[in-house]
Amino acid sequence: MFKKPANNTVITPVAYAGGAIFGSTDNLGRIRTSRHQNIYEADFEYGTQPMRWENFIVSPSGNSRIDQMPGSGGVRMRLGTAAGDVTLRQTRPYHRYQPGKTMFMSTALNFGTAQTGQRQRVGFFDDGNGMFIEQGDPVFTTTTSTFTGSSTAGLNIITNLSSTATMYMGMPITGPNIAPSISGKDPNYPIAIPNTTVIQNIINSSAIGISSPTTTTSVGTTYTFTTQANPFGMYTVIRSDVNAASVQNHGTNSGTPTDYRIPLPAWNGDQASIAGLDWTRIQMIWQEYTWYGAGMCRWGVVLNGELIVLNYVGFSNKGPVNSSNPATGIIAYPTQVSPWARTGNLPVRYEQRNITATSTQNDMYHWGVSVVVEGGQDDQRGFTYSYGMNPAAQRRQVGSGGAATRYPVLSIASREMGVIEMSGNSSWNNTSAASTNSQITLVAANTTYDGVLASSLTANFSPTSNVITVTSGSTANVFVGQYVNSATTGIPSTAAVTYVNSTAYIINATPTATATGATVNTYTQNTLVGRHIYFPGQGNNYSQAPAGSNTGITARITASNSTVISFGDIVTGLPIANTLSMAGTQYQIGLINRGQLLPKKMYISADAPCIIELITSTTKNPILLTGPSWNTLANLTYTQTIAGLVQQATGLTTTNTAPISYVGLGSNYSFAMRDVSATALTGGEVVFALTSPAGGSGLQELDLSYFFPLYNTVAGNLTDVLTVAVTTTGTNGANVGVHIIGQEAMS
Numbered sequence: 001m002f003k004k005p006a007n008n009t010v011i012t013p014v015a016y017a018g019g020a021i022f023g024s025t026d027n028l029g030r031i032r033t034s035r036h037q038n039i040y041e042a043d044f045e046y047g048t049q050p051m052r053w054e055n056f057i058v059s060p061s062g063n064s065r066i067d068q069m070p071g072s073g074g075v076r077m078r079l080g081t082a083a084g085d086v087t088l089r090q091t092r093p094y095h096r097y098q099p100g101k102t103m104f105m106s107t108a109l110n111f112g113t114a115q116t117g118q119r120q121r122v123g124f125f126d127d128g129n130g131m132f133i134e135q136g137d138p139v140f141t142t143t144t145s146t147f148t149g150s151s152t153a154g155l156n157i158i159t160n161l162s163s164t165a166t167m168y169m170g171m172p173i174t175g176p177n178i179a180p181s182i183s184g185k186d187p188n189y190p191i192a193i194p195n196t197t198v199i200q201n202i203i204n205s206s207a208i209g210i211s212s213p214t215t216t217t218s219v220g221t222t223y224t225f226t227t228q229a230n231p232f233g234m235y236t237v238i239r240s241d242v243n244a245a246s247v248q249n250h251g252t253n254s255g256t257p258t259d260y261r262i263p264l265p266a267w268n269g270d271q272a273s274i275a276g277l278d279w280t281r282i283q284m285i286w287q288e289y290t291w292y293g294a295g296m297c298r299w300g301v302v303l304n305g306e307l308i309v310l311n312y313v314g315f316s317n318k319g320p321v322n323s324s325n326p327a328t329g330i331i332a333y334p335t336q337v338s339p340w341a342r343t344g345n346l347p348v349r350y351e352q353r354n355i356t357a358t359s360t361q362n363d364m365y366h367w368g369v370s371v372v373v374e375g376g377q378d379d380q381r382g383f384t385y386s387y388g389m390n391p392a393a394q395r396r397q398v399g400s401g402g403a404a405t406r407y408p409v410l411s412i413a414s415r416e417m418g419v420i421e422m423s424g425n426s427s428w429n430n431t432s433a434a435s436t437n438s439q440i441t442l443v444a445a446n447t448t449y450d451g452v453l454a455s456s457l458t459a460n461f462s463p464t465s466n467v468i469t470v471t472s473g474s475t476a477n478v479f480v481g482q483y484v485n486s487a488t489t490g491i492p493s494t495a496a497v498t499y500v501n502s503t504a505y506i507i508n509a510t511p512t513a514t515a516t517g518a519t520v521n522t523y524t525q526n527t528l529v530g531r532h533i534y535f536p537g538q539g540n541n542y543s544q545a546p547a548g549s550n551t552g553i554t555a556r557i558t559a560s561n562s563t564v565i566s567f568g569d570i571v572t573g574l575p576i577a578n579t580l581s582m583a584g585t586q587y588q589i590g591l592i593n594r595g596q597l598l599p600k601k602m603y604i605s606a607d608a609p610c611i612i613e614l615i616t617s618t619t620k621n622p623i624l625l626t627g628p629s630w631n632t633l634a635n636l637t638y639t640q641t642i643a644g645l646v647q648q649a650t651g652l653t654t655t656n657t658a659p660i661s662y663v664g665l666g667s668n669y670s671f672a673m674r675d676v677s678a679t680a681l682t683g684g685e686v687v688f689a690l691t692s693p694a695g696g697s698g699l700q701e702l703d704l705s706y707f708f709p710l711y712n713t714v715a716g717n718l719t720d721v722l723t724v725a726v727t728t729t730g731t732n733g734a735n736v737g738v739h740i741i742g743q744e745a746m747s
Helices: 244-249 271-276
Strands: 036-042 053-059 066-067 072-081 084-093 101-109 118-125 132-133 143-152 200-206 207-210 217-228 234-241 258-263 284-291 298-302 306-312 347-356 364-372 383-388 396-398 407-415 417-428 438-442 451-464 467-474 483-486 497-500 504-507 515-523 532-535 553-562 562-569 586-592 596-606 612-618 624-626 636-638 661-664 672-675 680-682 685-691 698-705 721-728 734-745
Touching: 053 066, 053 483, 066 084, 072 347, 072 680, 084 143, 084 284, 084 364, 101 118, 101 347, 118 234, 118 284, 234 298, 271 306, 284 497, 347 364, 383 407, 383 672, 396 407, 407 596, 407 680, 407 734, 467 515, 532 596, 596 721, 612 734, 721 734
Parallel strands: none
Antiparallel strands: 036 364, 053 084, 066 072, 072 364, 084 347, 101 284, 101 364, 118 132, 118 347, 132 234, 143 217, 200 207, 234 258, 284 298, 298 306, 383 734, 396 734, 407 672, 407 721, 417 438, 417 586, 438 562, 451 467, 451 515, 467 504, 483 515, 497 504, 532 553, 532 586, 553 562, 596 698, 596 734, 612 685, 612 721, 624 680, 636 661
């Protein structure tokens, strides 16, 4: 049962007639006597479970490591002292979210000691999206800071602030034209102190929404912000790569991952329990979310058998209160119109990383973990496909002229990328070791996405506001994330659009001059920012694959224009070590494939006795094939298209402007690929075996529904391979035909 919040916290959810949703209900109001079903659980009594968990370590210090602790039945994650040290453990599966259900996880954990510049995290998250609880920078003393800003009487908005970088949701704010809030006025945001006005949301780099309207219209008013003490450095965090500034784009423009951190003093749960927690002790932590796009996140602990809420954030009807007044023509500031995260399909993850160097190493310990679906889980949904032999060659000759050992008759895997929006060949730019990004130069200029002049408008602007008022021309081609260029001086060169409507748009900087009737151009730059770029056949992305195995490099794009794309490692953010030998290499741009293949049945026949083994990849020992020729099931031909019109297909062009011609196996919407050409394999783990009957097997049907699904790695560069390997005896070998029926869980 949930413990009711303390009396000094009044929380009444929007449109919820039953009062506070705390009590014995989940995120969708179900009484917790309804069915709850474990879909994943693990303990670590005898090891770190490498078949089900991936360890990912980056250790400039040489001291970071992950060890199973037999004496306590858990895992120790030791983090060294160098900047950039990372220890990370993530579940192999991305747990499939089902609309109408609450996803719940719980674990026992000890974070260790909070240090400035270091992060310890646990929750449902990856490098792009999710929710987690974090031990970060401790704050030992309450301090205040002042900023000047502008206001309009009756609105809950402060604008023209020099920076919002140090501000957070729930931060108290005072000023001469701010009246105290009514406690519990908006349940979607933290309320730090009853009857104190607090920040409800960070609109952009110069504007905030607050919990009570200002009483006067003013420019240059001084406001005081209070940073409250947080000695354990505890935060609840929402991570999203649905760019906060791109909410009006509904996903046409992705973003780099952003962490929205809410410190402990701003948590809105049970205040007495929050004040009594000692975060240096072992804690039983639980977290849950509903996605839908507009669900809710909650964080809590278990004390004496009670599930106690520490903090929660809801996402429907979220935005600045009273942010516009149609009668006066005041422009609305952005509210949330897009999902709180790009996906509800998330792994469980434990993570430590040093943002800066630290004075001492830290040990974080974790023990058992479970993932529960409140309301029970329905059977996994997904398309079913067959992966098998070439119709023109229904069987493969194994051991022709002699015996063969573990000959890879058939291998299946997911594609590394899901939707592929662009592909081609690249040249590497020369980048120094101190560069914060790696770069490629496109072989042919990209006119599909970047660097295209979209529109020319006439507008007014001034240093008193970051609103650009359009006096002539249409904003139809203006979108959030575009850079802005003015023929008249006054707009900073780095200014970008953060909000747009039919008569005006907002930029992330304040003009330095006043202009009337200025010509303002908007360019479609950086629309690839946030997407992933994948280089097959290159490097290893710090994966556990053997050195030199060239399992592919995956990175996240940080900047782009018509000829250059910049990117950093997907996990560390560091530059990719590039060489001139990679000039002209192929790449794909899109999103990493986080779906999974679920084998269901296998049909196999052989005309002579043989041993049949199913061998699957592990993160430390992936299957590497000799002479593979992977084919997707897609059968498509198309040229480059704009975002939103991209077809589901894979393949590589030889130049940016050439068509993508792809002849697959006739299943256009499959995300899988199969190989029937490899002649040898190394790596993998034998997980199933049988002997075909003497004199030939005929057709055998095998149930694979209890098999683990096939996953991707943390870095996204090496999808699991399942190989059907055949060993023969005698001089003639065997003719073997095999098909695997599998389900592709992509939602």
